[in-house]
Amino acid sequence: MLIFLWAEGNQGVIGQNGRLPWHLPADMHFFKTVTTGNTILAGSRTYASFGRPLPNRQNIVITHQDRTNFPAEVIVLDSIDAVRQYAATHRQDKLFVVGGAQIFEALLPDVDQLYRTVIDADFAGDTWMPAINYSQFKLTATQPGVRNEKNPYDYRFEQYQRLTSK
Template sequence: MISYLWAESKGHIIGVNGNLPWRLPADMHYFKQTTTNNIILAGAKTYKSFGRPLPNRLNVVLTHQADNNFPDEVMVVHDVNDFLKFANDNKDKEIFVVGGSQIFKLLLPYVDRLYRTLIDHEFDGDTKMPEINYDKFNLIKEKLGKVDSKNIYPHKFDVFERK
């Protein structure tokens, strides 16, 4: 199963200068809890923003860059067909696509589930989430995030499944 996992603010902003424009520990916890012991797929820029392979996950990078630009424990695929073959060979696992926007756009026809953190705040950013036709998905779970001294922005966690 191919799933998207991302956070976006008003205006579909997902990034600025290769980073998140906000600090929201609840979303970081959700990301870690959801992806641990699973497979994550990122583009090269998103992967590099992590600073290292994320532990307790198979890190897969979809890129045109050479394999030796990444640590040995990172699996590199060079085109969508290679990734789709990998996904088909791992049908029993959930593969979380975690960015960036070009990867989200490229794989949109193949995504089965969406995990979206929606932040009710405006941020400046240079990267937006591609348009998703939510008419093709059912909302199956919605949870309001707790606003507190560490998580100062109103937010919610939504999960959608393709119809």
């Protein structure tokens, strides 16, 4: 099961200078809750933004770099085909594709579910979510986020299931 997990601001912005454009601890908490005990797959730029393998989940990085550049516990895959092979042999696992834009774009034909956090605010950015044809997906859940001092935006958590066959 391949699942995209991301947060986007207005116009679908997802990144700025190799980082997230916002600080939204409630979304970081959501990310941790849904991915812990499962597998995350990240492009090397997104992986670098974590600063270390994220604990209590299998980390997979997609890169052309030598695997010796990464800690031993990280699985290093060198192509999208290698990701597809990994997914095919781990069908029972929840594989969370956590970006960035290059990886989302490449795996769009393969994704089964979408976990999207929508932040209703404008942010400066240099990286955007690739266009998704939402008519191919059904919205199965939506949950408003709590706005407070630490999370000073309107935001919501959405989940989609693919409708059409891939």
